[in-house]
Amino acid sequence: QQQVKQSPQSLIVQKGGIPIINCAYENTAFDYFPWYQQFPGKGPALLIAIRPDVSEKKEGRFTISFNKSAKQFSLHIMDSQPGDSATYFCAARRWSGGYQKVTFGTGTKLQVIP
Amino acid sequence: DVKVTQSSRYLVKRTGEKVFLECVQDMDHENMFWYRQDPGLGLRLIYFSYDVKMKEKGDIPEGYSVSREKKERFSLILESASTNQTSMYLCASSLPTRKIGYTFGSGTRLTVV
Numbered sequence: 001q002q003q004v005k006q007s008p009q010s011l012i013v014q015k016g017g018i019p020i021i022n023c024a025y026e027n028t029a030f031d032y033f034p035w036y037q038q039f040p041g042k043g044p045a046l047l048i049a050i051r052p053d054v055s056e057k058k059e060g061r062f063t064i065s066f067n068k069s070a071k072q073f074s075l076h077i078m079d080s081q082p083g084d085s086a087t088y089f090c091a092a093r094r095w096s097g098g099y100q101k102v103t104f105g106t107g108t109k110l111q112v113i114p
Numbered sequence: 115d116v117k118v119t120q121s122s123r124y125l126v127k128r129t130g131e132k133v134f135l136e137c138v139q140d141m142d143h144e145n146m147f148w149y150r151q152d153p154g155l156g157l158r159l160i161y162f163s164y165d166v167k168m169k170e171k172g173d174i175p176e177g178y179s180v181s182r183e184k185k186e187r188f189s190l191i192l193e194s195a196s197t198n199q200t201s202m203y204l205c206a207s208s209l210p211t212r213k214i215g216y217t218f219g220s221g222t223r224l225t226v227v
Binding site: 006009034036041042043044045047049089099100101102104105106107 | 118119142145149155156157158159164170204208210215216218220221225
């Protein structure tokens with residue numbers, strides 16, 4: 001119930017391609033869905049986030065698509081660049097006892113080749 | 115630039131040793147978290163704290179304890195290190211508002227031999 005399932009585990013695309021990372025959840029109590037980007041040797045950093053009452057959110061080349069009825073959301077990276085090579089984590093937040101709790105997906109290692 | 119600083123980048127410890135991982139944040143955040151990151155398992159929450167001297171168990175607290183004596187500092191303690199605790203440990207902090215966004219440290223890669 002608290003899991004966020006993420007796929008694929010790894011992804012290789014050519015520069016300019018559009019990698020898509022998918023996540024699914026079960027718990028309808030989740031109310032906020034962020035994505036984190038992690039470069040080697042660094043901690044994850046917040047990339048973009050969406051609320052379930054919105055079907056799509058864009059920030060620069062990054063787009064989240066959200067399907068509330070299917071309990072699925074995905075990250076698309078337009079015109080991908082080698083500098084986008086990183087590990088991406090989806091996440092979902094719920095509230096418990098007045099405190100927010102975040103569950104992370106298992107991560108997708110993206111490699112963008114020139 | 116706001117920061118979460120983890121005291122060690124790499125650590126090698128022996129089985130049975132008591133290990134301290136230190137985390138300090140300079141953002142005056144109330145919330146602090148310890149995660150471990152393992153390939154294929156993502157980030158799993160070990161312990162968290164929403165205030166000084168307050169602590170709550172996360173999803174995988176067994177074999178760990180924490181200490182938060184000051185707002186800016188959150189320590190993870192491995193009471194008796196074991197080889198299955200070899201992992202990347204990440205500390206994070208956040209504000210207690212509805213606005214989400216964790217700030218993570220760069221991690222401590224712990225190897226228990």
